Amino acid sequence: MWQNTGNGFLNATPTVAPGLPGVNESSVAWGDYDNDGRLDFLLTGYSDSGRIIAQIWRNIGPTSHPLPASPTDLAVALIGSAVTFRWNPASDPQPPASVPSYNLRVGTTPGGSDIVSPHASAAGQRRLPALGNAQQSLSFPLAFPLTGPIYWSVQAVDPAFAGSPFAPESSFNFWLLPGPASGLVPGDANGDGVVSPTELDAVAQRYWGPTARPAITNLVTDGQGLWAMTLTNAAAWDFSVEVSTNLVDWEWLGPAWPVLQFADPGATNAPYRFYRLSWP
Helix, strand or coil: CEEECCCCEEECCCCCCCCCCCCEEEEEEEECCCCCCCCEEEEEEECCCCCEEEEEECCCCCCCCCCCCCCEEEEEEEECCEEEEEEECCCCCCCCCCCCEEEEEEECCCCCCCCECCCECCCCCECCCCCCCCCCCCEEEEECCCCEEEEEEEEEECCCCCECCCCCCEEEEECCCCCCCCCCCCCCCCCCCCCCHHHHHHHHHHHHCCCCCCCEEEEEECCCCEEEEEECCCCCCCEEEEEECCCCCCEEEEEECCCEEEECHHHHCCCCCEEEEECC
């Protein structure tokens, strides 16, 4: 048995004698099967007598493993032909600090996972000793279109495969109306390929009701790529900022909240930069 000291490995066999059987053609899988915060393992293989061994070894050490914190600032953006789920990194209280992986769930009902399964319980207990399905990325794209209400959340998974509680659930909705024969344009009711102000108002009323949709006001910049603005009628909504140089190709720049602030390093060396807000 080799002990991970954080600065390398130490042969712990002379001092730690767990009484493990010798096996060949064997396999070992780590995981916290009893959810007590201690990493256990499953051992299988053939013994010296030729018998097949399948044993779960429970960790009864005195120290439990602290769970990582949940990811924060969940956001979504429509980029190209995919919906991209994004979040901020989680912290791991277990030293030494490590980079967690992330585990996404997406469903059509609150708490659901019929679109993307997280292999974890609703409380966050991992059911698979592996990295999360998003690996160590802070985003996860899904093919568009997704229709109807979408509910999603994400958890952090530390190197011991322990999962954090899922972040507070986020949700959004898509209403896709028929577009031209070449494809669908969200919000284009008459199929001419353009979302007119009247059509935009009709879509906006699905989100904000009969009140006027948000409008950008008080746009200011410091000349170094930092921008700020305020929105009317949007004190409690989260938005994504997108940037373009030609009003055709749009790139996700980052999240923004009222009062909205965002940074665009490319603004200092480009002749024209256009911005728009998207929600969700």
